[in-house]
Amino acid sequence: MKIAIVSDLHLGYERFYDDAYYQAKEALEKASELADMIILPGDLFDNRSPKPEVLAQGMKIFRDLSSKNWKAKVIDYKGEKKIYTNVPILAISGTHERRSEGAENAVQLLNLAGLLVDISEAWAIVEKDGEKIAVYGIGGISEERFRDFLKGKNLKPMDSMFNVFVFHQSVYDLMPFDKNFIYLDELPDGFDLYIDGHIHSRVERTVHSKPFLIPGSTVLTQLKDDEVAKKGFFIFDTQTKKYNFVEINSRRFEVVKINVTGKTPIQVANEAESEIKRIISGEDKPIIRIVLVGSVDKGFEQADFELFSMVKGYEGKAIIEISKDIEDKEVESEIESLRNKAIENISIREFGTGIFLEELNEMGYKLDVSPTELFDILSSEKSKEKAINKALSSIFKQS
Ligand SMILES: [Mn+2]
Known part of the structure; x- marks a missing residue:
């Protein structure tokens, strides 16, 4: 069977509201054409209490998806919830949907409506032409609880099936700054495929010598350098054990770094403007993040390097964000001398x-x-x- 892995749709994400909807829709439509089943590792919605119009976006997308002719079916479900469809669209809730215990989250609502199968803390078994795939999911929980929670579950894969483990957490091997994050080799052994959400850029690794995949979000959210790559989803083939990444038509995103060292504010603004002109040459309306780096020369202050008025002229043609990562030597030396005085x-x-x-x-x-x-x-x-x-x-x- 072919499994599509589509993650972090973030429906209702205010900053790029339309992108979130259209890119999720495109990804899932393509996924339904290319795969026998779909797994969504969390953050379908951006907010724990999505507005009705955002819930409606999710309902429209998954209603269209459900009404397709799926040959694969969910034939068994082991979990505390009830399910109301056998369509092979399996999802867990992410950290963005997380609510207090006992309160229904938005993924559970879609499950109740029979538009997908919520596999948070549950097994679902999908079958097509005699091939069976067992999928276990754990919905996103706080990082400090995850390790113990996982140990408590003591998960074992199902016999004579292809087993998939799905979760939605940070991973220490990828983000080595918090010991609460799970290590890849702490994930339960014996599964054939590991899927994680939560991280918004694409990751391909191995765990217990099996593939570990994070497709990244379908919409741009953090505007980090590593989100410049095209958005999309994975298709994993359980027969060949091979996978590929399918790009979607996500909005173009570019990061431009401009060094201000030895330059006047006018020179910097001109440089930024020519970069913007280069990037907006296409038909689309790209997102451009301009980062000013380097250090401010004597006679200037950080505040002199404002690009707002220049950028305003490009409002219709690009979405531009400016940030500064500039050293200001004069201010810093003043702080330093104050600090020394305080200690002495x-x-x-x-x-x-x-x-x-x-x-x-x-x-x-x-x-x-x-x-x-x-x-x-x-x-x-x-x-x-x-x-x-x-x-x-x-x-x-x-x-
Ligand atoms: Mn997310």
């Missing part, structure tokens, strides 16, 4: 010790290291972690 100034130090002693008193501090000594240790290091380690080791040496 003994009265501020005494002031700090006073507050520290008061706090310790209130907490009933009784350890052997004197509070002033502890304050000295804690303030001796610039790094918070080093300071705490130093303080802890001196406390434990004494006791």
